[in-house]
Amino acid sequence: MIPGFNRSITFPMTQRLKKRLAYHVRSVSLPCESHPFIANLKEKINVVGSWVAGADASLASIEAGLSHIELLLSAMSEFLNLSETKTVLQHAAATTECMLESFLYLVDSYGSMQSEMVAMKQHHFEVQSALRRHDSALVTSSLKSQRRIEKELSHLANNLRATTKSLHFGLSSNASEAEIVEVLTEAISAATEASVVLLNREVAVSAAASTAAASLASCRARPGKMRSCNGEKEMVIHEKFEELEGCIETVERGTESVLRSLVNSRVLLLNIQSGLL
Numbered sequence: 001m002i003p004g005f006n007r008s009i010t011f012p013m014t015q016r017l018k019k020r021l022a023y024h025v026r027s028v029s030l031p032c033e034s035h036p037f038i039a040n041l042k043e044k045i046n047v048v049g050s051w052v053a054g055a056d057a058s059l060a061s062i063e064a065g066l067s068h069i070e071l072l073l074s075a076m077s078e079f080l081n082l083s084e085t086k087t088v089l090q091h092a093a094a095t096t097e098c099m100l101e102s103f104l105y106l107v108d109s110y111g112s113m114q115s116e117m118v119a120m121k122q123h124h125f126e127v128q129s130a131l132r133r134h135d136s137a138l139v140t141s142s143l144k145s146q147r148r149i150e151k152e153l154s155h156l157a158n159n160l161r162a163t164t165k166s167l168h169f170g171l172s173s174n175a176s177e178a179e180i181v182e183v184l185t186e187a188i189s190a191a192t193e194a195s196v197v198l199l200n201r202e203v204a205v206s207a208a209a210s211t212a213a214a215s216l217a218s219c220r221a222r223p224g225k226m227r228s229c230n231g232e233k234e235m236v237i238h239e240k241f242e243e244l245e246g247c248i249e250t251v252e253r254g255t256e257s258v259l260r261s262l263v264n265s266r267v268l269l270l271n272i273q274s275g276l277l
Helices: 013-021 036-054 060-079 083-091 093-132 137-165 175-221 221-229 229-273
Strands: none
Touching: 013 083, 036 060, 036 175, 060 083, 060 093, 060 175, 083 093, 083 175, 083 229, 093 137, 093 175, 093 229, 175 229
């Protein structure tokens, strides 16, 4: 469901808030910028932003992206557990509701990602089996299904990016409260942007394998071009297959952890909203 997406994370409100905060005296009851939880969360945001700026379609990059997103969500949960954060969010109902919607979009996206990975694995194995048996009809059918999943993943990323852009987080006039809302907004935005990039990279890996499979099937279907189907070319094609298999396994494993963190964070926010924490 996602077309190519390649840009770094920017948070328009950050500089404005920093200028505003410089002219306010912070409340001692709220965590200041030197608070370890704020520092830790901002560090994770920066790490995710750096990954987004340099992410590629390699297995190592995809695995790192999933890890960075999970660590960011873990740091966000720690920050949400602060009594000061709970107090601010309980009084900022609109902001809390917006954050809950953002988490819901992310939970739905990662749930869909898991399902698509299972389907992609099945169709990819069908492609390999069809190639071994020289069954061109099955190759064509399986590749069509695999490409449909690639389109679904691209569409998923587009929807995730569009829906979160439409959300508006309110800002408090109190400097310290504004900083809490700001850093949480940045964290959610960073997790969303990284998820969009992650989906794009998955599509890129799958598309490379699909193209390789189609090329090999076409080559084999034309006896006159069998010379072009040399061992070196087939080796490159099988490398693409191995990359896709590794990507699927990594994403299946990583999305499970990320999804668990997302659900935990959303439950925590719901409890804060209802006053249970």
